[in-house]
Every structure is written in C-alpha cells, then in structure tokens.
Amino acid sequence: MTEPSILQAVATATRLREGPEGVAAILRAVYRAGSLRLQDAAREARLPMPVASAIRRELEKAGLLERKQGLSLSPEGRDFVERDLGLGSKIDLACPTCAGHGIVIPDKFRPLVERLAAIVAQAPSVDVTLDQAPCTPDTAMRRALLMLQNGALEGRRVLLLGDDDSVSLAIGLLGQAQGGRDLTRGVTVVDADERRLAFLRHSAEQGGIALQTVLHDLRQPLPEALKRGFDVFETDPPYTLDGARLFLTRGCEALAAGGQCLFSFAQWPAPQMLQLQQVFCDLGLAVQTMRPGFNHYAGATVLGNVGQLIELIAVNPSGAELPTWDGPLYTAQVNPRLRAYQCAQCGAEIVLGRDGAPDTVEALKAKGCASCGGTVFRRQSQKP
Amino acid sequence: MTEPSILQAVATATRLREGPEGVAAILRAVYRAGSLRLQDAAREARLPMPVASAIRRELEKAGLLERKQGLSLSPEGRDFVERDLGLGSKIDLACPTCAGHGIVIPDKFRPLVERLAAIVAQAPSVDVTLDQAPCTPDTAMRRALLMLQNGALEGRRVLLLGDDDSVSLAIGLLGQAQGGRDLTRGVTVVDADERRLAFLRHSAEQGGIALQTVLHDLRQPLPEALKRGFDVFETDPPYTLDGARLFLTRGCEALAAGGQCLFSFAQWPAPQMLQLQQVFCDLGLAVQTMRPGFNHYAGATVLGNVGQLIELIAVNPSGAELPTWDGPLYTAQVNPRLRAYQCAQCGAEIVLGRDGAPDTVEALKAKGCASCGGTVFRRQSQKP
Numbered sequence: 001m002t003e004p005s006i007l008q009a010v011a012t013a014t015r016l017r018e019g020p021e022g023v024a025a026i027l028r029a030v031y032r033a034g035s036l037r038l039q040d041a042a043r044e045a046r047l048p049m050p051v052a053s054a055i056r057r058e059l060e061k062a063g064l065l066e067r068k069q070g071l072s073l074s075p076e077g078r079d080f081v082e083r084d085l086g087l088g089s090k091i092d093l094a095c096p097t098c099a100g101h102g103i104v105i106p107d108k109f110r111p112l113v114e115r116l117a118a119i120v121a122q123a124p125s126v127d128v129t130l131d132q133a134p135c136t137p138d139t140a141m142r143r144a145l146l147m148l149q150n151g152a153l154e155g156r157r158v159l160l161l162g163d164d165d166s167v168s169l170a171i172g173l174l175g176q177a178q179g180g181r182d183l184t185r186g187v188t189v190v191d192a193d194e195r196r197l198a199f200l201r202h203s204a205e206q207g208g209i210a211l212q213t214v215l216h217d218l219r220q221p222l223p224e225a226l227k228r229g230f231d232v233f234e235t236d237p238p239y240t241l242d243g244a245r246l247f248l249t250r251g252c253e254a255l256a257a258g259g260q261c262l263f264s265f266a267q268w269p270a271p272q273m274l275q276l277q278q279v280f281c282d283l284g285l286a287v288q289t290m291r292p293g294f295n296h297y298a299g300a301t302v303l304g305n306v307g308q309l310i311e312l313i314a315v316n317p318s319g320a321e322l323p324t325w326d327g328p329l330y331t332a333q334v335n336p337r338l339r340a341y342q343c344a345q346c347g348a349e350i351v352l353g354r355d356g357a358p359d360t361v362e363a364l365k366a367k368g369c370a371s372c373g374g375t376v377f378r379r380q381s382q383k384p
Numbered sequence: 385m386t387e388p389s390i391l392q393a394v395a396t397a398t399r400l401r402e403g404p405e406g407v408a409a410i411l412r413a414v415y416r417a418g419s420l421r422l423q424d425a426a427r428e429a430r431l432p433m434p435v436a437s438a439i440r441r442e443l444e445k446a447g448l449l450e451r452k453q454g455l456s457l458s459p460e461g462r463d464f465v466e467r468d469l470g471l472g473s474k475i476d477l478a479c480p481t482c483a484g485h486g487i488v489i490p491d492k493f494r495p496l497v498e499r500l501a502a503i504v505a506q507a508p509s510v511d512v513t514l515d516q517a518p519c520t521p522d523t524a525m526r527r528a529l530l531m532l533q534n535g536a537l538e539g540r541r542v543l544l545l546g547d548d549d550s551v552s553l554a555i556g557l558l559g560q561a562q563g564g565r566d567l568t569r570g571v572t573v574v575d576a577d578e579r580r581l582a583f584l585r586h587s588a589e590q591g592g593i594a595l596q597t598v599l600h601d602l603r604q605p606l607p608e609a610l611k612r613g614f615d616v617f618e619t620d621p622p623y624t625l626d627g628a629r630l631f632l633t634r635g636c637e638a639l640a641a642g643g644q645c646l647f648s649f650a651q652w653p654a655p656q657m658l659q660l661q662q663v664f665c666d667l668g669l670a671v672q673t674m675r676p677g678f679n680h681y682a683g684a685t686v687l688g689n690v691g692q693l694i695e696l697i698a699v700n701p702s703g704a705e706l707p708t709w710d711g712p713l714y715t716a717q718v719n720p721r722l723r724a725y726q727c728a729q730c731g732a733e734i735v736l737g738r739d740g741a742p743d744t745v746e747a748l749k750a751k752g753c754a755s756c757g758g759t760v761f762r763r764q765s766q767k768p
Contacts, residue, residue, distance in 0.1 A: 019642060024535065084539075085538070086538045086539020086567075088565065089538060091562075093488065093490070093529045094486060095479055095481050095482035095485070095486055096481065096488070097479050097482065098479035098484075098486070100482075100486035101486070102478060102482070102485070102486060103477050104477065106475070106477070145477045149477040149478065154470045154471045154473060155468075179472055181472065183472070183473070184470075258405060258654075270642075270670040270672070270699050271670070271699050273670040274669075274699050277665055277670060278665045281658065281662045281665055285658075286655070287671060288657070288676065289674050289675070289676055290672070290674045292672065315654050
C-alpha cells in the first residue's frame with residue numbers, strides 16, 4: 001500500500017486486524033460524506049463499532065479528525081486525505097434503489113413488512129448468551145424475497161437453523177400475499193430456545209401460517225428424522241468460526257442431495273474471512289453470491305448493525321458429518337474479553353461468565369454487585 | 385431435491401454438470417418470462433448457450449417445451465412446472481435500477497461510455513486462441529466505477545493483467561470526467577498481445593490518458609520491476625482453472641502488501657466453482673463480494689454473454705509464487721472438443737488444432753479445407 005505511516009500507526013495503536021486499509025476506509029467514508037455519525041462510518045467501513053470508535057480516538061489525537069458531534073475532517077485531515085491518500089471523489093455509485101443489495105421490496109409487499117414488524121414486537125426478550133440478535137423485519141422480508149427470486153422457496157422443503165430473525169414468518173406472509181398459498185413444501189424451524197419456538201408457533205397459528213418447530217441444540221447431531229430431508233437451509237449462526245462450521249455442517253446433514261444455503265454472517269476482516277471460506281471449501285459448499293451489508297440488525301450495534309448474506313450451493317453435502325460438539329461456540333464463550341463491567345458504586349470489576357459472575361449484564365443487574373450489592377454497571381473497554 | 389425424475393433424465397441426457405437444478409432453472413426462467421429467447425434463458429439460468437440449447441431439445445422431446453421461435457411451455461409443461469415443481473410466482477425481484485449489480489452508471493457519465501465505445505470500435509480483431517472476448521464498454525465503465533467506489537483507484541498503483549476489455553481506457557476517461565486528473569498513482573497493462581498494447585497506447589495518447597504497457601506472457605514469472613509494486617490488480621483471465629490460478633498468482637506477486645483484486649470469470653457450475661474457491665484459499669485471497677451477471681460480453685455467446693465479478697482481498701500475497709508455467713492454459717487447449725467443424729462442400733470433419741488443422745475457424749477459412757479447398761464450414765455439436 002502506498003499510504004503513509006500514519007495509517008499504519010493508527011492500525012497498530014488500535015490492534016486493527018484490517019491493518020492500514022481499515023483506517024483508510026474510515027477516512028474515505030468521512031471524506032465522501034463530509035461529516036457523518038460514528039455508526040454510519042463503521043457501517044461504510046465494514047468495521048465493528050468499538051473498533052471504529054478506537055480509530056476515531058487515534059485520528060483525533062493525530063489531528064486528522066475534529067471533536068464534533070459526528071465525524072469530520074480537520075483542515076489537516078482534509079489535506080492528508082487529498083494529498084497523501086489521493087482521494088478526490090465524493091460521488092456515491094451504489095445503486096440508489098437497492099443500496100447495492102440487488103433485491104428490492106416491491107411497493108405491494110410493503111404492508112407485509114409492517115405486519116411482520118407488528119408480530120415481532122411481541123417476541124420474547126433476546127438471549128444474548130445464544131448470540132440472538134434479530135434482524136429488522138425489512139431484512140427478514142428481503143431474505144424471503146431473495147429466496148423466492150433464486151428458486152429456494154417454491155416447491156422446496158425449507159429448514160431454518162435458528163430463527164430469532166423470524167424468517168419463517170416472513171416466508172409465510174409472503175406466501176399469503178402470493179396467491180394465498182404455502183410457497184414451499186414445508187418450513188421447519190430448529191432452535192435451542194423453546195421460548196422462541198413457542199412465539200413462532202403462536203404467531204404462525206394466529207396468522208394462518210404453516211410451520212413445524214423442533215427443539216434441538218445443534219451441538220448434537222441432527223435428529224435422524226431431519227437428515228437428508230430438505231432442499232434448502234437458512235441460518236444466521238453464532239459469529240464464531242466454530243459456530244459457522246457447526247451450523248453449516250448440520251445444515252449439510254439436512255440436505256437431500258445438492259441444495260441451497262442462505263448464510264448470514266458478520267463482516268469479518270479479510271484474514272478471518274479467509275478462514276471462513278476454507279470452512280466452505282472443506283464442507284463442499286460453493287459460494288454463489290456474497291452480498292455485503294444485506295442484513296440490518298436493530299440491536300447489534302457492536303457489529304455496526306449490518307452483516308453480509310452469502311448464497312451457497314452444496315456440492316458434496318453427504319460428506320459433511322460432525323459428532324457432538326462440546327467446545328466453545330457462542331461469542332460470549334469465545335470472546336469473553338469483550339464483556340467486562342465496573343460497578344458504578346464500589347468500582348469492583350466484573351468479567352461476565354468468570355469467577356462466578358453471571359453470563360449477561362441483565363443477569364448481573366438482577367443479582368447485584370457481589371461486593372456492594374450495587375445494580376448500576378459501566379461497560380469497560382475491551383480487555384486483551 | 386424433490387423434483388421428479390424428468391429433470392434427472394434431461395440432466396443425464398445432456399450430461400449437465402449442474403444436475404437437475406440446471407434443468408429446473410431453465411424451466412423457471414421460461415415460466416417467469418412467459419416466453420423468451422434461448423440466449424436470455426441461458427443467461428437467467430447461468431448456463432452456457434450450447435448447454436441451454438441441448439436442454440431445450442430434450443425438454444421439447446419430453447413435450448414440456450413447444451417448438452416456437454423463443455422458448456415457451458406447452459400446456460403439459462405449464463402443468464408440470466406448477467404442479468410438480470410448485471412454481472407460481474412470475475414476479476421479478478431483482479433491482480430494476482441496477483439489475484442486481486449494485487453499481488449504476490450515473491447519467492453524467494453516460495457520455496463516457498459512448499466515447500469508450502467509439503474508441504474500442506477501432507480495436508484490433510480478437511485473438512480467440514488467447515481467450516480474448518472483450519466486455520461491452522458499459523461493463524468496462526462499470527468495472528472502473530466499482531473500483532472507484534471501493535477505494536481501488538484513487539491514490540492506488542493499478543495493474544491490469546491482460547486488457548482486451550479496455551478497462552485502462554475506462555479508468556482514464558473516468559479520471560478526466562472527475563476533475564480532469566489521473567485518479568490513480570499509475571495504471572500498468574501487462575499483455576501477451578503487442579497488437580492490443582499498441583492499440584491501448586495509441587488510444588491513450590489520442591485521449592490524453594496516462595498509461596504504461598508491458599509486453600509479457602504471464603506463463604513466465606512477472607518481471608522483477610513489477611513485483612511487489614502495486615496496490616490493486618484487475619484481470620479477466622482465460623476461463624480454465626489453470627488460467628485462473630496462473631493469473632491470480634502473478635497478480636499476487638505484483639502486490640506490495642495486502643491489496644485488492646477485481647477478478648472477472650465465467651459462471652461455472654457449483655462443482656467447478658468449488659475448485660476455483662479452493663484456489664482462492666490456497667493463494668490467501670479472501671472473497672469480499674461475488675456479483676453474478678455483472679459482466680456483459682458482446683462476443684462470448686457460448687457463455688450466455690454474461691460473467692461474474694469477484695472482489696478479493698489479498699491476505700498473504702507474499703506467499704504466492706509460481707515458476708514458469710508450461711501446461712495448457714487457454715480454453716482451446718483445455719477443451720479442444722468444443723471446436724469441431726464440417727466442410728460444407730465435401731463433408732470432411734475438422735477438429736481445430738488437431739491433425740495439422742489451424743487453431744481458429746478464421747485461420748481455417750483462410751487456409752481452406754485440406755480435402756477439397758472449400759471455405760465454408762459448419763460448426764458441429766460438442767464432441768466427447
């Protein structure tokens with residue numbers, strides 16, 4: 001890269017896995033927008049919020065960004081970006097109609113999104129220990145439409161591996177709008193959370209939607225009855241490499257012969273994406289499209305609220321088998337360093353899930369500080 | 385898959401690498417469109433023209449398609465598609481503004497496409513033995529715009545490995561329209577065809593575009609002067625696995641540290657795509673986006689006139705090195721069975737590149753039939 005050493009210095013100071021390129025991506029986003037919110041800068045640069053925030057601090061220290069409400073370039077920053085990085089274009093070439101996602105929700109289906117939003121407003125609270133982080137109703141409907149467009153719904157036996165995104169309900173509503181019929185040859189939801197399954201069953205019943213649910217922890221091999229019984233699976237698994245491998249393997253166990261997969265995932269740095277793509281190859285899954293920014297999430301601010309959607313074709317599904325998995329799986333297990341809090345009252349430091357502390361901040365608040373009983377906690381920055 | 389055995393039977397009769405899914409894709413395209421040209425059905429189903437044509441014949445034999453000018457379903461075909469395949473939707477959900485490509489050409493840049501079209505109309509004739517098959521000026525400009533959008537042009541040292549697509553000229557014209565400046569820190573074109581390089585140099589000089597050319601056969605390692613000297617490379621290599629691996633390896637040799645790659649390629653069946661993706665992994669190239677149908681070609685009818693564009697990030701570029709390559713590389717070398725002709729006068733059968741026959745049909749016409757001297761030849765269907 002030709003970028004000067006300041007980018008490298010910021011990348012080093014923030015331990016940025018994307019390297020100087022990640023810093024340049026933030027500067028490019030700010031330069032093109034004039035000024036923008038941290039959240040939007042993170043999204044544009046495909047970086048997690050805490051990472052974008054750390055980069056912002058370093059760029060402020062270096063005098064390239066100004067301390068204002070949003071992010072904006074200082075005069076020195078503008079000079080640097082134009083002269084040293086060679087930027088000059090502020091034009092946005094992403095499609096204005098679909099924001100580059102390729103799939104649009106036709107006007108006539110807009111009411112479906114509103115109906116879905118009203119339904120999911122009644123959903124049970126999110127269990128973050130299971131990496132639950134529901135996508136927006138808009139995203140759930142776009143996933144269903146993408147499946148319809150690409151032949152993954154009509155006449156297909158569809159399996160959803162985890163469905164805190166309520167894609168099963170989006171598919172059902174879409175079928176009702178498309179001639180009042182079940183588009184598929186059956187939709188089955190497998191989930192480890194009975195509260196979530198009960199909500200989906202109740203909502204489906206209320207809305208006249210056909211739907212099967214199976215309570216099952218995917219760390220165990222698929223029940224025999226589900227093996228080789230589906231044409232398509234859809235999943236938005238835990239955002240760890242082992243989580244991806246496990247859910248994809250179980251999905252492959254479920255496919256009859258060949259078949260399709262819709263796989264939603266975090267937008268990882270290139271070195272980790274390479275590891276994920278080796279998992280695809282190992283499992284005999286060929287990538288057909290990759291759509292960055294396709295998925296929007298209401299809650300997952302840490303991920304910049306967006307994620308990618310990958311369409312895969314199973315070339316050798318029968319080859320994929322995995323015995324019971326007993327290793328760490330969810331983000332909280334793999335990256336516990338992300339989840340440290342300080343008691344606002346006594347200053348005690350609590351790392352979730354360690355030394356007897358609860359696994360979630362919600363549980364911590366309910367239990368109170370072990371030292372003083374306080375119930376207000378401040379999130380600490382990342383621990384190494 | 386739940387599809388009945390007729391799909392399997394057609395897939396077997398046409399030796400279809402996509403299997404029954406490929407036959408279903410043709411039927412879905414015809415059903416959604418009502419009736420359409422073979423060429424458009426091939427494009428929709430992402431199948432090469434000869435393959436789509438063979439499927440059509442089998443579906444006609446089976447009574448599902450009718451013999452008409454375009455492809456259309458017989459009443460039996462419509463029954464089959466609706467009842468046995470479960471299709472019912474005729475709605476097209478691909479973005480109407482960008483056709484799902486994600487990048488649009490703004491109105492103000494339309495004249496650039498016309499200027500580029502006028503320039504490439506003067507280009508030398510295509511050398512099919514080098515797998516030359518220029519993309520449309522529209523596609524060349526969209527590639528340049530995608531590079532601008534994704535930070536692969538401004539302030540970057542850009543290498544084009546082969547440029548029968550005239551992307552170098554599109555980049556130059558775009559820079560002129562964007563403030564009359566060279567967007568990049570230099571564009572270098574490496575090509576094995578001196579006619580093509582002379583055309584690019586001449587056009588660049590006429591248009592006031594900055595451009596370096598290097599005559600070099602990529603079967604040889606990159607010249608030392610080009611190694612580790614670029615931030616970005618762009619290529620549309622020979623459509624063979626070895627061609628892809630070779631061009632990607634040379635591109636990685638050229639990258640300074642990290643860096644980006646725009647890789648255009650045929651839309652292969654999933655089993656072959658899986659092999660290609662293993663090549664990406666082996667070379668340390670992480671896929672960032674895959675855009676089916678992004679590239680349009682004027683001449684490559686056999687590929688349905690469209691191809692995919694893949695954006696890659698080089699994670700470990702220094703690891704990639706390849707000595708001189710002396711194996712088969714171009715399509716004509718790897719798949720000579722595709723290129724059989726019959727003399728219209730005496731009926732003699734000629735396989736290009738074998739038994740002393742020329743490598744191209746153009747050369748064959750110039751030389752005349754070895755048996756009778758005739759100069760009219762009919763293309764034969766594929767040989768095993």
